[in-house]
Amino acid sequence: MNYKVEKLKVNYKTLEEFKKFKEYGLQELSMLEDLEANIIENDSESPFYGIYFGDKLVARMSLYQVDAKFNRYFEPAKDYLELWKLEVIPDYQHKGYGTALVEFAKNKNLPIKTNPRVKSKDFWEKMGFSSVTYNVERDLGENPLLWFPEGFSEHSN
Amino acid sequence: MNYKVEKLKVNYKTLEEFKKFKEYGLQELSMLEDLEANIIENDSESPFYGIYFGDKLVARMSLYQVDAKFNRYFEPAKDYLELWKLEVIPDYQHKGYGTALVEFAKNKNLPIKTNPRVKSKDFWEKMGFSSVTYNVERDLGENPLLWFPEGFSEHSN
Numbered sequence: 001m002n003y004k005v006e007k008l009k010v011n012y013k014t015l016e017e018f019k020k021f022k023e024y025g026l027q028e029l030s031m032l033e034d035l036e037a038n039i040i041e042n043d044s045e046s047p048f049y050g051i052y053f054g055d056k057l058v059a060r061m062s063l064y065q066v067d068a069k070f071n072r073y074f075e076p077a078k079d080y081l082e083l084w085k086l087e088v089i090p091d092y093q094h095k096g097y098g099t100a101l102v103e104f105a106k107n108k109n110l111p112i113k114t115n116p117r118v119k120s121k122d123f124w125e126k127m128g129f130s131s132v133t134y135n136v137e138r139d140l141g142e143n144p145l146l147w148f149p150e151g152f153s154e155h156s157n
Numbered sequence: 158m159n160y161k162v163e164k165l166k167v168n169y170k171t172l173e174e175f176k177k178f179k180e181y182g183l184q185e186l187s188m189l190e191d192l193e194a195n196i197i198e199n200d201s202e203s204p205f206y207g208i209y210f211g212d213k214l215v216a217r218m219s220l221y222q223v224d225a226k227f228n229r230y231f232e233p234a235k236d237y238l239e240l241w242k243l244e245v246i247p248d249y250q251h252k253g254y255g256t257a258l259v260e261f262a263k264n265k266n267l268p269i270k271t272n273p274r275v276k277s278k279d280f281w282e283k284m285g286f287s288s289v290t291y292n293v294e295r296d297l298g299e300n301p302l303l304w305f306p307e308g309f310s311e312h313s314n
Contacts, residue, residue, distance in 0.1 A: 025298075026288060026300040027291055082297050082298075084297055084298030085298055117274055117298075131183060133187070134183045134184055134187035136204055137221070139184070140219070140241055141180075141182075141241030141242055
């Protein structure tokens, strides 16, 4: 399936659509407040990417490039992508939207870290992600999963 | 209500009881593997605290002291406690077990950070926790909540 992944702009329409997603939290609330208080402009860049079905947002994820100096997961240290809030709204699940978003992230050719909040291990395994060796000091309550681009050393701490 | 909060030891009984809790993840699996492989000893210390009803574990949390040098939440930088996996099993909810665990953490007189995974804002507000100003680079997909001991500067980044 060939879906068009778009970088989402911060505006009232996008933020209204975000309310359909389960993982609605401080990040979205903060964007809404910043927009209302004119701290950010309408149509500002956001760390969200999404796929529309018609004019309806049906899948989204957040993607942020973490600077190598904050890297605690990959060796040698290198910028990596943190991926979170990957979610497809119920009627559109199992149609390849989630896969399309993850493939989009992989095409940036940087290692990826994610910390899925829901039970989705099978999905992430299929996408080539693997668990880290748990380290309480680093991982605390997280269940980090990592993906490595081809040719990247698969050694993680 | 006066409940006895105990530091939990890593052993097969504890790990079996952990399976009753929803937030069972890499941390628990890793403890189990380490125990099976004799990497850690039976009855090793864990970062978990819990409350028993009879010989049944009915509430638990994880608590870890984060070194001031990794502090990104409190100013001035100071050691703080990360609290996660606070959970009470269904039949024992709304009886003060969760509150007892959080009060136990507060009595250590360090600032506390938590990132609740479930919708529980009312509970945390009642416990005196407040939201941070969201910062994408620091918080990514988290919804951090902070608590400050008396006399501690309430300034956070």
